[in-house]
Amino acid sequence: MSPDRAVLEQALERGEQEGGNVEFKERLTREIHLADGRLESLAAQLRHRVLSGDGEATYVVGVTDDGGLAGIDAETFSESMDVLSLLSEEAGSHIEEVQTWGVGDEGLVGVATICEGSMLNTDDGHIVVGTAGHVDHGKSTLVGSLVTGQPDNGEGSTRSFLDVQPHEVERGLSADLSYGVYGFDDDGPIRTNNPHRKQDRARIVEEADRLVSFVDTVGHEPWLRTTIRGLVGQKLDYGLLTIAADDGPTKTTREHLGILLATELPTIVAITKADMVTDKRVHEVEREVERLLRDADRSPLGIQRHGVEAAIEEISETVVPVVTTSAVTMAGLPVLDELFEQLPKTADGTGEFSMYIDRTYKITGVGAVASGTVRSGTVEAGDELLIGPMADGSFRDVEVRSIEMHYHRVDEAKAGRIVGIALKGIREVDIERGMILVPRDADPKPVREFEAEVMVLNHPTRINDGYEPVVHVETVCEAAAFYPEGRQLLPGDSGRTRVRFKFRPYVVEEGQRFVFREGQSKGVGTILDLSEN
Template identity: 50%
Template structure:
């Protein structure tokens, strides 16, 4: 019993969690995912070990619970541990107040957490510069010197505008940041992946309006855990800012706002932008939280794990590195978001023909695990079929790995398929799937200048799929801005793999809307 008292005196934090009891209610999808994130975070903070004290309230009051409730709690903890690939290593029981108090130890071998952060925001608001400074720890020169670490195309560098989705990574080892001295070095990136016990991968999207489809692909096509919305202090909230925020919210992403270029405005000007950001968030039902210290950052990370309505707002400057220590502390404590999906699935984002290797496909693993040497299905091809291929090798940020898991951004070399047979939006899957031409969805129209009726043909964005769909049937005669409705849709050019529950964006010019697939027609 003395051990329980010692843990209560230490209080919650790092790898200790108090739970009075858990029931089948906590196995519901939303709550289960939150608790799985919480458990994995405790394990990471405890360097592979988490301690749950059962029969003790959140405030540290020792209550004791019935034996039946204790056993039910253990069952829930076991399910949570399995979800994050851990196991219960020991259980200690103590009698108190006519009930039971227990200490449950949960361990995970080779604990490594990997979160994906998608950046978005208006052009020239400093998204790439922010990420460049984070991964190197170096201040910017005021002319976007750190941006070159992410802009890789010739015209991106010449114009200073990102035009393609770019990736960056940094990590933590025992709570200390692992930085890149030379972010252009593939070898350095590989070393970070090898040595870190927590990885943060950034999916840096495009702010220029003509490339909105590329931004949507970056936010929908990767298994993003958190959205990082960037707002420049000298410019404020722009139309593109609101559009990108809308996409993040439509995809149910927890959001962080970084106000950049704080060194370029007065205190009064900065306060005005903070107020503008806060008002914008409140209008869409979110709760802004101004984060000023590392302690605030830890608190905000815990709140986000429990309630994605909370939006931390952090003031930064790439010149002085103001706010970067706060961002680093927050990313350290933000947990991986888990889903209930088990089988391996990955939507293909990019396709390469590599000399000496062959066909390579890349993307982020949506669910399950992929191992080097195993056979998986790829498709659908033009005839709607799926074909077996062998995974020859797997790389993550240029580091060779033998197993990829949910959320990892990988490149997989495949044997059994040609480069010219593949297209973006196809999938790699553990199981043979069914191609889809038509489906039904609940839709919501954000903006449209006139009326939408049967025959309307917008571009639909779901995962890495970007294809024209036709509205073949509607439950209303027409839809206008602000309307909701049920629509039967058909892919115009290719069969795709989609499934019930997936959310998507559709757009045509400046007309935009969102939807959720409710029924598949095979």
């Protein structure tokens, strides 16, 4: 018997008791259980169960009154969770966690843990930081030590908290975006004991007055596309570029710095692995970093020399704070703690709700989940939204079932939050990265073409009519054809070009920044004018 199954077995063994905190329900439907005053009586029953369990109740759904495993289909289970969520809200509680098991061919049984108090609502101090840097320059290790407060063993032990695929752990390379979170309260940092445990990460979200989320990107050249997705496709407040003291700035370092600066993201440079080299070598790399930044028309600001307050006051599109660190000795990490605790949120989240979709999931008993960073506005459970565009440019009506942030269920999500939104009305297979969620009454205009101002950062020859790179704008990642004014653009050139998505339309806006790449060719651009379908 697996530990997860033991949760179900223990609930069934305890059974329904007069003064107990366990309740059996075969199913809950809107038509029956929310009609004719039943909501109030069932909410009172739920409140009694919560109080009997000292603030926590267990609801077993998909079983008969005597605890027999009946099993219900996925759609009925989802409706039951919706009703249970409404009952919990009425009772001043919230669903903390749901675990499900299969019964028979298509039946489901679930255990919902219901806790006293409303769902979490975080303040506006939550900042999102995107990391970048060459492979093996210590990005994931540095973030792992920050979120856990644990020193690295010199072999990347804290990096394992962020590498999510088995081949990444084995090779010591990150091949996809991963996420880390820690926070602060009046007593200082609140860290995770083990970020792999969703309950531990949820605890941080629940306890912290201020949150810092990291989008940890990829340093290896073959996965540059994923790095660009992390830096362009998330609503970031700051960039964190790592440069190893034993290696110094590399070609990849320069590319990642170019992307960060081209997207006008306030950036911090962390020189890592200071424990591996002499003080003389550290000073040499610090000088190299200063030259690199000045060559990019940026002013370096040494935090350890000028102080955290100066860095907070001066960080901008033109001033780049620099800090020397070691995840092994933890040198420089208290400086980063102090910095992240005080840095203001920069991303503008005003306006109506919108979110570009970065990932999709299918969760048994819940259905389709779209993950991404809320770009603007606020979304709440029960909101009616549009999702799209589909390949033909159309949009689908969907409803928000529930929202999770770092494994903690929340009642709403504001701009800048990295969230998963469970959606009713669409299958997971019909959702694609690059689609957008907007309110039902919005009038989104998908386009195939737009005019843009671009700068060619690198190209072996020249860009001519019909040049087809991959364009990254928000979470959109699509091949597109370029048709520049004057019919060509040389390396280092800036100019206007018409851009046409090759396969389908997307929702983009004037003023959005984008990155394009094809082989060793790379560039950046800004959308100027749109052409509707």
